[in-house]
Amino acid sequence: MGEELVRRLAADGWSVAALARREGPLLELKANATRGAVHVHAHDVTDTAAIAPLFETIVREMGGIDLFIFAAGVMPEVGAEEYNTEKDFLQFAVNLGGFVAWANEVALYMQSARAGTIVGISSIAGDRGRKPNPAYHTSKAAMSTFLESLRNRLSAYDVHVCTIKPGTVLTPMTEGLEGLKWPISVEAAVSDILRAIEKKKNTAYVPFRWQLVSLVIQHIPSMVFRKLNF
Numbered sequence: 037m038g039e040e041l042v043r044r045l046a047a048d049g050w051s052v053a054a055l056a057r058r059e060g061p062l063l064e065l066k067a068n069a070t071r072g073a074v075h076v077h078a079h080d081v082t083d084t085a086a087i088a089p090l091f092e093t094i095v096r097e098m099g100g101i102d103l104f105i106f107a108a109g110v111m112p113e114v115g116a117e118e119y120n121t122e123k124d125f126l127q128f129a130v131n132l133g134g135f136v137a138w139a140n141e142v143a144l145y146m147q148s149a150r151a152g153t154i155v156g157i158s159s160i161a162g163d164r165g166r167k168p169n170p171a172y173h174t175s176k177a178a179m180s181t182f183l184e185s186l187r188n189r190l191s192a193y194d195v196h197v198c199t200i201k202p203g204t205v206l207t208p209m210t211e212g213l214e215g216l217k218w219p220i221s222v223e224a225a226v227s228d229i230l231r232a233i234e235k236k237k238n239t240a241y242v243p244f245r246w247q248l249v250s251l252v253i254q255h256i257p258s259m260v261f262r263k264l265n266f
């Protein structure tokens with residue numbers, strides 16, 4: 037989704053800084069940018085010591101930042117009877133630790149600029165503690181809560197914070213997974229995400245129907261919820 041967001045924002049004329057670990061896809065994005073410039077930086081979000089100097093470099097090369105979107109995330113396959121601390125901590129480090137470290141840096145910058153938008157791609161998966169991948173659900177629940185706190189802090193400084201909660205999107209993350217519920221294309225998801233940012237939504241489910249699903253599942257009593265097969 038991050039890749040498609042860069043493509044679409046650049047096509048709309050934005051200057052974009054794109055970050056990820058693999059340099060190849062980043063250079064391809066840069067080479068194929070249609071209107072706005074794409075600046076690229078190979079970066080691992082778990083390298084939190086690198087974030088402050090890298091953010092400074094990006095602000096300098098772009099002349100400022102209006103919009104920050106955190107779209108990095110990992111979801112390793114976890115077996116139904118598997119308890120694997122290494123996999124769990126990796127999800128906390130990328131999905132939550134990387135996000136918090138970047139969001140703190142950007143929040144300080146936007147707070148003093150008294151302008152800007154912070155967007156986090158969380159997930160409907162954080163709305164309940166489901167069976168498949170406890171650490172993934174936890175990382176997304178924590179991310180959504182952190183985003184809400186940021187929104188409540190930064191609204192006094194005219195900084196908007198938007199929480200995106202996708203359902204199932206066909207990306208490398210979901211490739212090969214069976215029984216996907218209501219999958220949508222990455223292009224459709226990104227259109228919804230950009231619309232939510234433009235409309236200054238606090239929280240947007242992608243697509244909207246997942247908001248109704250969430251409303252129902254959040255009200256199912258725990259004793260019943262644990263018997264359901266999801």
Ligand SMILES: NC(=O)c1ccc[n+]([C@@H]2O[C@H](COP(=O)([O-])OP(=O)(O)OC[C@H]3O[C@@H](n4cnc5c(N)ncnc54)[C@H](OP(=O)(O)O)[C@@H]3O)[C@@H](O)[C@H]2O)c1
Pocket residue numbers: 037038039055056057058059079080081082107108109110111130131157158159160201202203204205206207208209210
């Ligand atoms: N797909 C879905 O159905 C779905 C549903 C709900 C929420 N989400 C969330 O949406 C976000 C985007 O997911 P996606 O579906 O677009 O997955 P994806 O296609 O696997 O993309 C994940 C991106 O994160 C980057 N990344 C992973 N680890 C990183 C690290 N340590 N440092 C920097 N970048 C890293 C990857 O680039 P590199 O490998 O080059 O680093 C890749 O660009 C994730 O947070 C995911 O949890 C996805």
